[in-house]
Amino acid sequence: MNLDEVRVFAAAARGGSLAEAARRLGITPMIATRRLASLEQVLGVRLMHRTTRSLSLTPEGETFLPYAQSLLETEQQARTLLSGDGDGASGLLRVSAPxxxxxxLIAPLIPSLLDDHPELKISLDMSDTMPDLVASGIDLAIRIARLKDSSLIARKLGENPRSLVAAPSYLGKHGPPRIASDLIHHQCLPLHGVSHWTFLSAGAETHVRLQSRFSSTSIEGCHAACLAGAGITLLSDWNIADDLDAGRLMRIRLEDAEPETLAIWAVYPTTKLVAPKVRVFIDRLMRALGEAAKARA
Incomplete structure (x- = not known):
C-alpha cells in the first residue's frame, strides 16, 4: 500500500474535497485524483463518493479511515524516532476511559501533557463501556474491571481500592450496615445490570445480592444519587476522596468483609504497535495514580 495514496485519502476526508487535499499536500488536483483512484484499485473498494462539488466517505471509506490515520501516524513517529528528535510522541492519540x-484523573493531566509534547493531540472518549478498539480506531482504553478478552494486550497500571459509602442524611435515617448480609435491607445503588456486589471475607469471595430500586448506566449517576441521600453505593477511593474530606459522604466499614479490589488496566489492540504517544500518556497517568495513592495513605 502506497502511503502517498493513503495520505491523499486522509487529507481529502479531513478537508472535504480532493482539491483541498491537493492544496494541503502541495500537489496538483489531478495527481490527488489519480492517487485516490490507485488506492481504491489496490483495496478493491470505493472509498469516496465524488462529484464536482462534494465528497463523502462510503461505508468502506468510513471503516478504512482510522486505519489510514494510524498508518500515517506510525510513519511519522518512526521518522521522528529515527531522526532522534524528541521522544516521538506526536499525532492524534485516541483514548477511551470511564x-x-x-x-x-485524565482531564487534569491534559494541559501539562500537551505542553510537554507540542506535536501531540488527544481525543478523549468518555464512556463506561468497552469499545471495539480496532473498529473505532481507539489507540488506548483505560478500564477498571476483570479483563476477559484475550485478544487484547493489557498492562496493569495499579490497584483500584473501593469503598462502600453513603451520605450522612441516609445513614441518619437508616443507620449503617454492620455486616455484608445487612446490605439486603438497605437501598443500594448499583450500575445497571449489576445484581450483586463482590466482597472478600477471610480471603474468600462472597457475593451479596442487592435489593435496589435505582441503578445507573454510569457510575456518575450512582455517585450523584448517593450524594443526594438515596442509598449506599460502591465507589473507587480516588473518586470519593474529596467527598469524604468534606463530609458529603461517609465510608462504611463492614465487620466481616471488604469490597473486592479491582485493577486499573491500559488496554490496546494487538494489531497496533505501542506507539510513543501511547507510552508517554501511560507514563503520565501512572505518575498521577501514584500521587493519588500517596495522598490517600
Missing part, C-alpha cells in the same frame, strides 16, 4: 476516571 466517565468518572476521565474527569477526576
Amino acid at each position: 466517565v468518572a476516571f476521565s474527569i477526576k
Whole structure:
C-alpha cells in the first residue's frame, strides 16, 4: 500500500474535497485524483463518493479511515524516532476511559501533557463501556474491571481500592450496615445490570445480592444519587476522596468483609504497535495514580 495514496485519502476526508487535499499536500488536483483512484484499485473498494462539488466517505471509506490515520501516524513517529528528535510522541492519540476516571484523573493531566509534547493531540472518549478498539480506531482504553478478552494486550497500571459509602442524611435515617448480609435491607445503588456486589471475607469471595430500586448506566449517576441521600453505593477511593474530606459522604466499614479490589488496566489492540504517544500518556497517568495513592495513605 502506497502511503502517498493513503495520505491523499486522509487529507481529502479531513478537508472535504480532493482539491483541498491537493492544496494541503502541495500537489496538483489531478495527481490527488489519480492517487485516490490507485488506492481504491489496490483495496478493491470505493472509498469516496465524488462529484464536482462534494465528497463523502462510503461505508468502506468510513471503516478504512482510522486505519489510514494510524498508518500515517506510525510513519511519522518512526521518522521522528529515527531522526532522534524528541521522544516521538506526536499525532492524534485516541483514548477511551470511564466517565468518572476521565474527569477526576485524565482531564487534569491534559494541559501539562500537551505542553510537554507540542506535536501531540488527544481525543478523549468518555464512556463506561468497552469499545471495539480496532473498529473505532481507539489507540488506548483505560478500564477498571476483570479483563476477559484475550485478544487484547493489557498492562496493569495499579490497584483500584473501593469503598462502600453513603451520605450522612441516609445513614441518619437508616443507620449503617454492620455486616455484608445487612446490605439486603438497605437501598443500594448499583450500575445497571449489576445484581450483586463482590466482597472478600477471610480471603474468600462472597457475593451479596442487592435489593435496589435505582441503578445507573454510569457510575456518575450512582455517585450523584448517593450524594443526594438515596442509598449506599460502591465507589473507587480516588473518586470519593474529596467527598469524604468534606463530609458529603461517609465510608462504611463492614465487620466481616471488604469490597473486592479491582485493577486499573491500559488496554490496546494487538494489531497496533505501542506507539510513543501511547507510552508517554501511560507514563503520565501512572505518575498521577501514584500521587493519588500517596495522598490517600
